[in-house]
Amino acid sequence: MSPQENRAAAEIALWGALLLFIWMRLTDGIVILGQSLGTVIVEQSPGRLLWTYVAAGVIAAIGQLIIRAVVFRKEKETPADERERFIERKADQVAYWTGLGAVHLVIGHVLLTALFKRSGVVALDFTSPAGILLALLTVLFLQEIVRGFATLTLHRRT
Amino acid sequence: MSREDGKVHNRIRELRLERGWSQQELADAVGASRQTINAIEQEKYSPSLELAFRLARAFRKEFEEVFRYVDGEVGKR
Numbered sequence: 001m002s003p004q005e006n007r008a009a010a011e012i013a014l015w016g017a018l019l020l021f022i023w024m025r026l027t028d029g030i031v032i033l034g035q036s037l038g039t040v041i042v043e044q045s046p047g048r049l050l051w052t053y054v055a056a057g058v059i060a061a062i063g064q065l066i067i068r069a070v071v072f073r074k075e076k077e078t079p080a081d082e083r084e085r086f087i088e089r090k091a092d093q094v095a096y097w098t099g100l101g102a103v104h105l106v107i108g109h110v111l112l113t114a115l116f117k118r119s120g121v122v123a124l125d126f127t128s129p130a131g132i133l134l135a136l137l138t139v140l141f142l143q144e145i146v147r148g149f150a151t152l153t154l155h156r157r158t
Numbered sequence: 159m160s161r162e163d164g165k166v167h168n169r170i171r172e173l174r175l176e177r178g179w180s181q182q183e184l185a186d187a188v189g190a191s192r193q194t195i196n197a198i199e200q201e202k203y204s205p206s207l208e209l210a211f212r213l214a215r216a217f218r219k220e221f222e223e224v225f226r227y228v229d230g231e232v233g234k235r
Binding site: 002078081082083084086155157158 | 189190191193194197202203205206208209
C-alpha cells in the first residue's frame with residue numbers, strides 16, 4: 001500500500017472511532033461494550049455536551065498528529081505523484097457531495113418530523129442542543145470516512 | 159448523433175519489457191510511483207501530457223510511437 005492508502009485507512013479508523021464515541025455519548029438504545037447506542041437522543045447538561053465536543057476535538061487532533069507524523073516520513077520517501085493527487089481531488093469531490101447529501105437528509109428529517117410529529121418520542125430528534133451536536137458531528141465525521149473509503153477504492157480502480 | 163469519449167492506448171509495458179526494466183525503474187526515471195506506472199500500463203489511468211512526454215523520452219521514442227488515441231464510437235442518440 002502507498003503512504004496515501006495507509007493514511008486513508010488510518011483516517012477511516014480514527015473518524016470511525018470518533019463517530020462511535022459521539023453516538024455512544026449522545027444516544028441511547030442497544031448496549032455495546034457497556035455503552036448504549038441507538039436512535040434516542042439523550043438530553044444532557046450544556047457542560048457535558050461541551051465536554052463531549054472538546055473531547056472529540058482533542059482525540060481528532062491527537063489522532064491527526066500521529067497519522068501525519070507517521071505518514072509524513074513515508075511521504076518524504078515517496079511523495080504523491082500526479083495520479084495520487086488526481087485521486088485525492090476525486091475523493092475530496094466524493095466527500096463534498098456526501099456532506100451535501102447528509103446535510104439535506106438532516107434538514108429533510110427535521111422538517112418532516114416537525115410536519116408529521118404525532119407521538120411524544122421522535123427517533124433522532126435533531127432539534128435539541130444534543131441533537132444538533134450529534135447531527136453536525138456525524139455529518140463531519142461521515143464526510144471524512146467517505147473520503148478515506150473513496151481514496152482506497154480509487155487507488156484500486158484508477 | 160453523439161461521439162463517445164475516445165481512449166488512449168499505450169505501449170509502455172511492451173517497451174519496458176523490451177528494455178528489461180522493472181516498473182520501479184521506469185517510475186524512478188520519470189518521477190512517478192510504481193503504482194502509477196502499473197495503472198498506466200493497464201490503461202486504468204491516462205497520464206498528463208507532461209508525464210506522457212517524460213515516458214516517451216525515457217524510451218527515446220516519439221510521443222506517437224508510445225501513445226495512440228482511438229476515437230470513440232459514433233452512434234445515434
